[in-house]
Amino acid sequence: MLMRFADPADAAKAKLRLEELGDVVPEIRSLRADLDELRTDVSWDLHLRTTHHDADDLRAYQAHPAHIELGGWLRPLLTSRAVVDYTPG
Numbered sequence: 609m610l611m612r613f614a615d616p617a618d619a620a621k622a623k624l625r626l627e628e629l630g631d632v633v634p635e636i637r638s639l640r641a642d643l644d645e646l647r648t649d650v651s652w653d654l655h656l657r658t659t660h661h662d663a664d665d666l667r668a669y670q671a672h673p674a675h676i677e678l679g680g681w682l683r684p685l686l687t688s689r690a691v692v693d694y695t696p697g
Contacts, residue, residue: 610652610690611682618685619643619653625678626656632674635665652690666693 613619623641630639638659644651660666669675 609656611654611686612688613653613685614687616653622654622682622685629674629678633669633672635660635669637661
């Protein structure tokens with residue numbers, strides 16, 4: 609997922625909160641959050657990558673109360689986001 613914030617300074621707090629999900633949601637196999645470093649016109653502020661055993665685990669992660677709570681805090685801070693869900697080949 610790529611995220612763009614209304615205030616790019618919010619990205620650092622979001623990164624920390626997202627990283628905490630890895631310790632709380634058992635369906636997350638791996639989680640990586642990275643902040644943009646170059647701040648160009650085409651940059652996004654935050655990149656999040658999670659991996660899951662299968663699509664059912666992804667859906668369980670999305671339905672987990674900690675994910676829902678974080679989303680409620682995060683979504684109002686965003687101006688846009690982009691997601692790619694895929695199965696590695």
